[in-house]
Amino acid sequence: MGSFYNGSVYVLYKDTVFEPSSAIWHCTSFFNILSNHFIDEIPPIICIYTDGGPDHCTTYGSVQVALLCLFLKGDFDLLVAVRTAPQQSWANPAECIMSILNLGLQGVSLVRENMSDGMEKLFDKSTSNDVDAFFEQLILHYELMKQHKLHYASTTFYKILLKLHCQLRTYSFQIKKCGDSRCTICKPSRTPPSVFQSLHFLPDPLPSDIKTTNSEHYAEFDTLYGKETSDQYQPSKIETQSKCHKVQCIYSEKQLTVQQITDLQLTIETWDYTCGAPVFPENHSLHNLIFVCEKISCQTSMEFAYYSCRKSKPERYYWCGSKDDLLIRPQNLVDSYQIVYPLCNNCDDEGNDFYCRLAKKTNASKKRKC
Ligand SMILES: [Zn+2]
Ligand SMILES: [Zn+2]
Ligand SMILES: [Zn+2]
Structure with missing residues (x-):
């Protein structure tokens, strides 16, 4: 709460x-801290800025459900949850306090002993009862909706919640009251109607001049606030759109357990992988279990393993990994090599050639020795 520079920490x-980090645990204890801090009334708008760990990653269903519970429990008009990009948590001002805390806690180990009953009660703020009460927020609304037999038969409760009240991006998840008086999920707004009407989702950063997407500056907040925006200009998306479509093979020494496979799938779904980066951060459970070839960069070619793997997959160009704009392999190359890797129009324009392997042993090519 608050940053290193102002506010209280x-x-x-x-x-x-006994209290492993989970999204619902964080939201429950966070709500308790808020309720103790704001005795009269918790403010109607809340912005949360966190790192992107699995307990905060806004694209995970578990985190979204926890935030929805917080939104309902706190009766917020608007909840904005933003996370930092992987390995970039230094960008979050509140993290600055960590350097001081680390100094203070250097070489300190803590033992937890039973305190007096009163103190135990005080510290026991987020017991499983509290967490259950938190989940009840959602269940209650779900039951209500079933009672009213709202004509949402084809969609699920969760989808309605997401569709009418939420905005999901790679790095943010926002929930806002819909303002519809017939809505059974949100209560009337706590901010005055005039304020609520001018309350919008936090816009995505867009270049100041959209026509030239490589413009150097982002547009001013005031020019975007209240407008429909998308995260298509997110730097990692621009990078992949315009240049690199490479597919990387993932390697593992041992067969994965079911849990590990689920973890891996979850990670890949939310992946912003850039060539040459390690595949998992050091604190990830799959670190040192799963590898990619880190020598492959956006400038090098695809790895051979992709082409030799027998799983069915789309044909991708050897140099850039793109799937579109295939050039037809010249007949003279097909005649003289066993493998001619695909080449795309773009790469051809940039001066790349068809990459060939294993010369066919005809009399003509034997002498040329490829
Ligand atoms: Zn609503
Ligand atoms: Zn790349
Ligand atoms: Zn290409």
Whole structure:
């Protein structure tokens, strides 16, 4: 709460054994801290800026459900949750306090002993009862909707919630009251109607001049606020759109367990992988278990393993990994090599050639020795 530079910082120690980090745990204890801090009324708009760990990653269903619970429980008009890009949590001002805390806690180990009953109660803020009560928010609304037999038969409760009240991006998840008086999910707005009407989702950063997408500056907040925006200009998306379509093979020494496969799939769904980067950060459970070839960069070619793998897959160009704009392999190359890797129009324009392997042993090519 608050940043290193202003506001007050709330530090929470927790028992990693009995209170493992999870999205719903964070939201529950966060709500308790808010309720204690704002005695009269919690403000109607809340912005949360966190790192992108699995307990905060806004694209995970578990995190979205927890945030929805927080939104309902706190009766917020607008909830904005933004996370930092992987390995970039330094960008979050609140993280600056970590350097001081690390200094203070250097070489300190903490033992948890039973305190007096009163103190135990005080510290026992986020027990499983509290967490259950949090989930009840959602269940309650779900039951209500079933009672009213709202004509949402074809869609699920969760989808309605997401569709009418939320905006999902790679790095943010926002929930806003819909303002429809017939809505059974949100209560009337707490901000005055005039304020609520001018309340919008936090816009995505867009270049100041959209026609020339490589414009150097982002547009001013005021020019975007309240407008329909998308995250198509997110730097990692622009990078992949315009240049690199490479597909990377993932390697593992051992067969993965079911849990590991699920973890891997979850990660890949939300992946912004850039060639040459390690595939998992050091604190990830799959670190040192799953590898990619880090020598492959956006400038090098695709790896041979992709082409030799027998799983069915679309044909991709050897140099850039793109799938479109295929050039026809010249007959003279097909005649003289066993493998002629695909080449796309773009790469051809940039001066790349068809990459060939394994010369066919005809009398003519034997002498040329390829
Ligand atoms: Zn609503
Ligand atoms: Zn690349
Ligand atoms: Zn290409």
